[in-house]
Amino acid sequence: MKRLLTFATLVALLVACRSEAPDLVLNDLDYFERQGVNVLVYSNPFTGGFNDEKDSGIEVVHHGVRTVQGGAVRLSVTPEQWDLVPKMTSREVDRENGRIEVGLRYDWYDFDSRVVVEAKGKAVEISVFLDKPVPDVLAGEAGFNLEFLPSQYWNKAYLADGKPDRFPRYAVSDTKARPNGEKVRQFKGYRTYDDRGTGQFVEALPLSTGHEFLLAPDDPARMVKVSSESELSLFDGRMLAQNGWFVLRSVLPAGQTGKVLTWTVEPNAIPGWIREPNVGFSQMGYVPDQPKVAVIELDRNDKVKGSASVWKVDADGSSRQVFSGPVKVWGDYFKYRYAKFDFSELTDSGVYFLQYGDVRTGNFIIDPSVYDKITVATSDVWIPVHMNHMAVHEAYRLWHGEPFKEGYLQAPPGTDHFDLHWQGPTTDTRFKALELIPGLNVGGYFDAGDFDIETGSNISVVMNLITLWEQFRSERDETFVSEEQRYVELHRPDGTPDILQYIEHGVLNLVAQAEQIGHMAQTLSNSVLDNYHHLGDAAGITDGLHYDPRLKPYQKSADGKSSGTPDDMWAFTSRNPGLDLQAATMLAAASRVLADYDPGLAARALKQSIRLQEEGMKLMAADTTTRRRNQFGNISSSLQLYVSTKEPHYLEQFTNAVWPALERAPMYALNTALDAVPYLDDAYKEKLRPYVEQYRDYILQLEDENPYGVPIGLGNWAGGGQVTSFGTTVCNAYRHYPDIIGKEHIYKAPSWLFGCHPYHNYSWVAAVGAARPKQVFYGNNRADFSFIPGNMAPGLLFRQPDHFENYDDWPFLWGQNEGTIAGNTGYLIWGETFRGALNE
Numbered sequence: 001m002k003r004l005l006t007f008a009t010l011v012a013l014l015v016a017c018r019s020e021a022p023d024l025v026l027n028d029l030d031y032f033e034r035q036g037v038n039v040l041v042y043s044n045p046f047t048g049g050f051n052d053e054k055d056s057g058i059e060v061v062h063h064g065v066r067t068v069q070g071g072a073v074r075l076s077v078t079p080e081q082w083d084l085v086p087k088m089t090s091r092e093v094d095r096e097n098g099r100i101e102v103g104l105r106y107d108w109y110d111f112d113s114r115v116v117v118e119a120k121g122k123a124v125e126i127s128v129f130l131d132k133p134v135p136d137v138l139a140g141e142a143g144f145n146l147e148f149l150p151s152q153y154w155n156k157a158y159l160a161d162g163k164p165d166r167f168p169r170y171a172v173s174d175t176k177a178r179p180n181g182e183k184v185r186q187f188k189g190y191r192t193y194d195d196r197g198t199g200q201f202v203e204a205l206p207l208s209t210g211h212e213f214l215l216a217p218d219d220p221a222r223m224v225k226v227s228s229e230s231e232l233s234l235f236d237g238r239m240l241a242q243n244g245w246f247v248l249r250s251v252l253p254a255g256q257t258g259k260v261l262t263w264t265v266e267p268n269a270i271p272g273w274i275r276e277p278n279v280g281f282s283q284m285g286y287v288p289d290q291p292k293v294a295v296i297e298l299d300r301n302d303k304v305k306g307s308a309s310v311w312k313v314d315a316d317g318s319s320r321q322v323f324s325g326p327v328k329v330w331g332d333y334f335k336y337r338y339a340k341f342d343f344s345e346l347t348d349s350g351v352y353f354l355q356y357g358d359v360r361t362g363n364f365i366i367d368p369s370v371y372d373k374i375t376v377a378t379s380d381v382w383i384p385v386h387m388n389h390m391a392v393h394e395a396y397r398l399w400h401g402e403p404f405k406e407g408y409l410q411a412p413p414g415t416d417h418f419d420l421h422w423q424g425p426t427t428d429t430r431f432k433a434l435e436l437i438p439g440l441n442v443g444g445y446f447d448a449g450d451f452d453i454e455t456g457s458n459i460s461v462v463m464n465l466i467t468l469w470e471q472f473r474s475e476r477d478e479t480f481v482s483e484e485q486r487y488v489e490l491h492r493p494d495g496t497p498d499i500l501q502y503i504e505h506g507v508l509n510l511v512a513q514a515e516q517i518g519h520m521a522q523t524l525s526n527s528v529l530d531n532y533h534h535l536g537d538a539a540g541i542t543d544g545l546h547y548d549p550r551l552k553p554y555q556k557s558a559d560g561k562s563s564g565t566p567d568d569m570w571a572f573t574s575r576n577p578g579l580d581l582q583a584a585t586m587l588a589a590a591s592r593v594l595a596d597y598d599p600g601l602a603a604r605a606l607k608q609s610i611r612l613q614e615e616g617m618k619l620m621a622a623d624t625t626t627r628r629r630n631q632f633g634n635i636s637s638s639l640q641l642y643v644s645t646k647e648p649h650y651l652e653q654f655t656n657a658v659w660p661a662l663e664r665a666p667m668y669a670l671n672t673a674l675d676a677v678p679y680l681d682d683a684y685k686e687k688l689r690p691y692v693e694q695y696r697d698y699i700l701q702l703e704d705e706n707p708y709g710v711p712i713g714l715g716n717w718a719g720g721g722q723v724t725s726f727g728t729t730v731c732n733a734y735r736h737y738p739d740i741i742g743k744e745h746i747y748k749a750p751s752w753l754f755g756c757h758p759y760h761n762y763s764w765v766a767a768v769g770a771a772r773p774k775q776v777f778y779g780n781n782r783a784d785f786s787f788i789p790g791n792m793a794p795g796l797l798f799r800q801p802d803h804f805e806n807y808d809d810w811p812f813l814w815g816q817n818e819g820t821i822a823g824n825t826g827y828l829i830w831g832e833t834f835r836g837a838l839n840e
């Protein structure tokens with residue numbers, strides 16, 4: 001993507017370049033810019049889907065890192081994810097006067113404000129305007145907040161009106177308790193906290209107050225000066241939520257209109273700052289005949305060097321240069337410039353590193369074995385750690401105890417859930433609201449960084465595991481699983497292939513749903529927000545005791561089996577026949593796979609499959625919209641059913657659907673079409689050929705689109721899953737049509753996954769192979785700034801209008817650092833497919 005500069009901006013930049021310290025300029029992408037500093041004003045409004053995602057409002061990208069966000073009128077001292085966020089009602093960019101104005105509104109309180117940001121030399125002036133005074137109920141609560149990234153500020157100094165202090169490494173500031181009646185409404189009226197019967201909520205008290213704050217004077221890259229005639233207070237958002245940021249805030253005055261508040265914010269710019277080149281390469285290393293191309297990401301003000309070199313680490317620990325070659329400019333892509341360095345001619349087994357200018361990379365290996373173990377951390381650790389309703393042990397460590405012993409209650413009709421679920425006007429079951437649905441606390445997988453059972457993704461997981469078993473027959477046995485003991489132990493072989501046990505574990509929950517509820521639940525999820533955001537041992541999310549409303553909250557029954565604490569999980573049971581049909585397909589396939597290993601479960605799965613299929617088809621026949629919507633997913637099911645039964649009507653279903661799907665969406669349908677090649681005749685393979693040629697053109701077009709040659713997602717959830725799907729399709733296309741798809745293309749996905757990508761060069765996959773995998777992920781251990789081995793991060797998150805990022809010192813942004821159960825089993829499929837293609 002090439003950016004064109006208008007004449008006005010060009011002149012402004014030239015003028016700015018001549019003076020010693022350039023001023024902030026409002027550029028063509030509608031943000032304020034000087035070398036080292038970008039100030040964004042609602043390029044990213046608060047519309048991410050999960051409320052306050054900590055990446056919206058007024059933001060600062062400071063020397064390449066987005067360290068400030070959340071600039072907005074907010075209704076609390078340290079807003080949490082589920083505090084209300086303002087809706088942006090307007091955004092006007094006045095380029096001539098270097099000014100951006102946004103309208104903000106809280107519908108619930110009928111409260112409007114306008115925030116104006118204007119360039120004033122090296123600073124921006126932020127003003128808040130009100131046409132009507134702050135509503136009485138929000139007086140003293142509404143304020144202007146700006147949030148600073150803790151991991152970039154902790155341990156650094158600050159001056160509040162000249163008085164020195166230090167940002168705390170851990171949340172230890174003072175708090176006060178206030179009556180619940182004074183709490184400003186949270187998302188959908190839910191509460192983020194359990195008040196333990198006190199009737200009070202907790203609020204952080206300021207670390208410091210003053211009229212001028214100088215943040216991080218000890219670090220020029222992070223130094224920001226903020227001054228105002230209003231009183232400024234600095235808070236630590238981590239007091240209420242581990243993902244909170246440092247918050248600088250001024251309360252809006254009550255009873256006033258017009259310009260009610262002005263701040264001057266001046267982020268320091270290091271004179272002549274140029275971002276250090278990011279040399280992207282595969283941390284996993286390379287097999288000898290693999291193309292080896294580093295992609296170097298460069299500041300546009302940087303001068304591209306003519307050459308780079310490769311060094312080999314010798315057996316005595318010394319290193320020597322073994323290769324030098326030209327660096328070729330690829331061009332611009334969003335904010336940065338890219339160049340490539342090809343060192344493919346190195347093929348000798350060994351340990352190497354790259355040198356580009358002053359940048360020396362971490363080391364990598366060239367050897368035929370580098371990809372041998374890319375899936376084991378995911379299959380041996382990540383997946384079993386996500387097994388629900390089991391205690392999971394590893395050597396001396398307990399990952400989690402047995403969760404949700406009290407089971408699941410029927411969600412009451414009309415529930416509008418906080419995690420994007422709902423219970424319709426009826427239960428669609430034989431159960432009354434809040435009645436215990438027996439037998440659901442068995443099997444299943446935690447969805448992601450949270451602990452619910454998303455039925456749709458659990459179905460995908462089992463399908464992915466079945467694919468792994470049927471296509472690759474991995475007999476790997478490193479995990480002990482006992483459903484009787486509800487006990488899992490990592491690294492303890494028990495004589496049964498792990499994949500079969502993982503399939504069984506997924507099926508146990510899904511069959512129980514079909515048997516107990518009568519159809520598939522949408523989700524088995526938390527009933528209260530204050531245990532949804534749980535971090536740590538899953539066994540402690542609920543108290544394990546049945547909820548009895550006759551007891552007082554926190555009170556236990558005499559027999560110790562129930563409590564008055566309403567913490568039990570709920571089953572959301574509104575019927576979706578599309579989901580039932582997906583389950584039917586999966587259960588049919590599972591019954592085939594489990595027939596020898598667990599014949600009892602296989603028989604139950606088949607029985608439910610046939611029933612769900614019949615009922616689902618009947619329900620769908622009455623509803624044309626769902627029928628159309630599910631047509632696409634059924635292509636794969638028809639193929640599955642044909643493969644296992646060889647009945648011709650499934651083949652007919654498949655061929656009737658696959659060609660129109662290839663016409664509609666060739667990029668998505670091709671992999672399913674390729675899956676059929678081994679089972680169908682030469683005519684099918686020949687008819688598919690033009691679509692594979694079309695896919696080759698798409699692959700080549702990606703090489704022009706971006707310097708990495710993989711599809712790069714620009715959505716609010718980064719595109720790691722898109723890259724593994726792309727990689728799987730490319731490998732399958734290469735295996736069946738090597739004359740069309742060259743082998744060189746199969747290496748693009750692994751290069752990206754293992755370190756050749758923008759922002760930094762860490763591998764996206766936790767703990768696997770690389771010298772420098774990413775270190776922090778949004779797993780359920782994120783409060784420890786840690787990872788669960790084998791997790792593949794979504795990775796590179798795009799923020800409008802031109803910024804890519806992936807924090808590796810701050811795990812809490814799910815869109816870049818979470819891992820999902822469906823995504824990580826997708827990674828396993830890619831890994832096995834890739835290793836198969838590698839050896840062809």
Ligand SMILES: [Ca+2]
Nearest residue numbers: 447450452454
């Ligand atoms: Ca979830």
Ligand SMILES: [Ca+2]
Nearest residue numbers: 477479496498
């Ligand atoms: Ca096993």
Ligand SMILES: [Ca+2]
Nearest residue numbers: 543544545568
């Ligand atoms: Ca309970």
